[in-house]
Amino acid sequence: MKILLIGAGGMLGHDVAALLESKCDLTLSSIDYIDITDEAKVIEVLKREEWDVVVNTAAYTNVDGAETNEAMAFEVNGEGAGNLARACNAIGAKLIHISTDFVFDGASSIPYTESSQPAPLSVYGGSKLAGEEAVMREDGDYIIIRTSWLYGVGGDNFPDKIISLARDRNILSIIFDQVGTPTHTLDLAEAVWNLIDSKADSGIYNFSNEGVASWYDFAYLAVELARKEGIVLKLDTLRPIRTEEYPTAAKRPAFSVLDKAKYKRATGAAIAHWTKSLGAYMKERWTTKEKP
Numbered sequence: 001m002k003i004l005l006i007g008a009g010g011m012l013g014h015d016v017a018a019l020l021e022s023k024c025d026l027t028l029s030s031i032d033y034i035d036i037t038d039e040a041k042v043i044e045v046l047k048r049e050e051w052d053v054v055v056n057t058a059a060y061t062n063v064d065g066a067e068t069n070e071a072m073a074f075e076v077n078g079e080g081a082g083n084l085a086r087a088c089n090a091i092g093a094k095l096i097h098i099s100t101d102f103v104f105d106g107a108s109s110i111p112y113t114e115s116s117q118p119a120p121l122s123v124y125g126g127s128k129l130a131g132e133e134a135v136m137r138e139d140g141d142y143i144i145i146r147t148s149w150l151y152g153v154g155g156d157n158f159p160d161k162i163i164s165l166a167r168d169r170n171i172l173s174i175i176f177d178q179v180g181t182p183t184h185t186l187d188l189a190e191a192v193w194n195l196i197d198s199k200a201d202s203g204i205y206n207f208s209n210e211g212v213a214s215w216y217d218f219a220y221l222a223v224e225l226a227r228k229e230g231i232v233l234k235l236d237t238l239r240p241i242r243t244e245e246y247p248t249a250a251k252r253p254a255f256s257v258l259d260k261a262k263y264k265r266a267t268g269a270a271i272a273h274w275t276k277s278l279g280a281y282m283k284e285r286w287t288t289k290e291k292p
Helices: 011-020 039-046 070-091 123-137 158-166 185-197 215-228 261-267 274-287
Strands: 002-006 025-029 053-056 094-100 142-147 171-175 203-206 237-241
Touching (some): 039 070, 053 070, 070 123, 094 185, 123 142, 142 185, 185 261, 185 274, 203 261, 215 237
Parallel strands (some): 002 025, 002 053, 094 142, 142 203, 171 237
16 A cells, blocks of 8 residues: 655654554655645645555644634645645545544533534634535545644653643643543554554544543643653642633633544544553653653
């Protein structure tokens, strides 16, 4: 199987590349190789080879920055996704496209399914929804994966930031009234492969780790696990705060837990609980990587 990975230099791309390189004939692509906002270039590059699958992990991911860079966010996350979908249709390739829980408004009290009505609160969420719609409009062979709260060794992430701050500060204030599910990029990379390997039908699939957490829960466990790995922290107090006490440019959904039943039916795969995956990440991060 010949697979082209778009966005190989990013956090998710790092782990997708590591997983797929032993499973297929994999070509890695960064923005220097293909700029997804350039439709002519996208078509030119994709027509060079007979790709079976194109995996798109490229995105404009600065949630707050998107509020003042709306045009760029929509160009990359919306138009870029559409360019890839059209090019994949032209060569008969399957497109795997990564989306986000931020397409929802967080008003639900039960996990969102693939058929739940999107209602993004932010420019970023709106741009990712535009990308989903652009892919679906082309009516080709595609899989859109909605995911949430990603972290991994390939980029800046929440647990690393918390540990860095906890080494220098006595008190940290963390939001407790936004609830979702932390997702390890290694687990999402495996989900990408499982959907490809199982020849899952075209459509939208939700994937995150199992379980539910607030940002406070996420931070609390990261601190505990770091201390277990021998990291010396100055932190004395982790203080839970409400969203309004930590204003940001972009509004976040208060609840963004995803229902993964469709993914499980399609692949037959089990999903690790977020606490287990964070434990594995922290152990790898602080024992095999240079400690920040």
